[in-house]
C-alpha cells in the first residue's frame with residue numbers, strides 16, 4: 001500500500017537541507033506521497049529508507065519502455081483515473097498485427113507501412129509504434145524469419161512476439177533480443193517457460209488470463225519467476241469487457257494500491273470491419289490501454305486514432321503553446337509579407353499551414369499569449385496594441401525587413417488604429433478573419 005506523507009517524512013533525514021528543491025523534508029514527503037517527485041531528488045536518504053520508500057513511492061502502475069532507442073514507447077507510471085485530476089502520463093502505443101503465414105511481400109509491405117506511418121500533428125510526431133507478429137503458421141522457422149523480416153523493414157518499431165508456443169517464441173526472442181520485444185503471452189499453463197524466455201532475453205512479458213482476478217494471480221506467479229516488466233491482457237474482446245476490465249484493473253492499482261494489477265494493459269481490438277475496429281480502439285485508448293493492437297493501419301484510421309490519443313494525453317489544464325519568435329515560412333525576401341498571431345499551438349499550426357499552402361514565402365510573428373487563441377487573448381488583454389507594438393519593437397524585425405508592414409489577424413481589426421499610433425513608421429494591414437482565406441489574401445498581394 002502507498003505510504004502517507006507523514007509516514008514518508010518519518011523515513012527522511014529531517015535536516016531540512018533544501019537540496020531536493022523543497023524548503024523542508026515534510027514538504028518533500030508530501031510531494032513524494034502524491035507521486036509528483038522522485039525519491040532520488042533527496043541525495044541524503046539512507047539505504048534502508050530507500051528500500052522502504054523505493055517500493056512505496058513507485059508509481060502505482062509500473063513504468064517501463066516498449067522497444068528500444070529514440071522511439072521506444074514509455075508505458076505505465078499513471079497515477080490518476082481521470083485526466084482532469086492530473087495529466088495522463090504516457091500515451092498508449094498503437095500496434096498492427098501481422099500473421100507469419102502471409103507472403104514475405106505482404107509482411108514486408110505492412111512493416112514498411114509502419115516505418116512510414118509517422119505524421120506531424122500540431123508539432124508532435126505521431127506514428128504506429130509497434131508490430132505484433134502472430135504465430136499462425138505453426139512453423140517456428142517461418143515465424144523466426146517473419147520476425148526478422150519485420151525487424152528489418154520497420155527498424156525503429158517496437159516488436160510484440162504474439163506466440164504462445166514457448167519453443168517458437170524462444171527462437172524469435174533470441175533473434176531480436178536487442179530490440180527488447182514484448183513476449184506475448186504467458187498463461188497459467190506456460191508461465192514458467194515464457195517467464196524464462198523473458199528473463200533470459202531481458203524482455204517484458206504479457207500475462208493473459210480470464211479477467212482481473214485470475215490475472216492478478218498470474219502476475220504474482222510470473223513475478224515469482226523473476227520477471228518485473230509485465231503487461232496485462234484480461235482477455236477482454238468486446239468494448240464492454242474492455243471498459244469493465246480495464247477500469248477495474250486501473251482502479252485496483254491506483255485507488256487500492258494493489259500491486260498485482262499495477263501494470264500497463266494491452267488490448268487486441270482486431271475486427272474485420274475497419275470502422276468498427278477504429279471505434280473499439282478509440283474506446284481502449286480512452287479507457288486505460290497502454291498498447292492497442294489493430295489488424296490494419298489505413299491512413300484515415302491512423303489519423304483518427306492519433307487524434308484521439310493526442311487529445312486524451314494532452315494536459316487539459318495547460319494550453320498547448322509554441323515558442324514566441326518570428327518564424328520564416330519558405331525563404332522570405334526582405335519585402336515578404338509579415339503577419340502576426342498568438343502562440344496557441346492550434347492557431348500557429350493552422351495559420352502557418354495556410355501560409356505554406358499559399359506558397360508565398362512569408363514571416364509569421366508568434367507572440368506569447370500564454371497559449372490563448374487570438375480572440376481569447378485579445379479579450380484577456382494579452383494581445384493588445386501596446387503589447388504587440390512592444391513585441392515588434394523588441395524583436396528588431398524592423399531592421400531586417402524593407403517594407404515595415406504588419407498584417408494583423410482580421411479578428412482583431414479593431415487594434416489597427418492604436419497599433420499604427422504606437423508603431424511609428426509602420427503600415428498596419430488587416431488580414432483575413434479566417435485562416436482558410438490566407439492563401440487567397442497572400443496570392444493577391446504578389447499577383
Ligand code: SF4
Pocket residue numbers: 012013014015016017018019020021022023024025026028029041042043044045
Ligand atoms: Fe530533507 Fe532530503 Fe530534501 Fe534535504 S534533500 S530537505 S534531507 S528531503
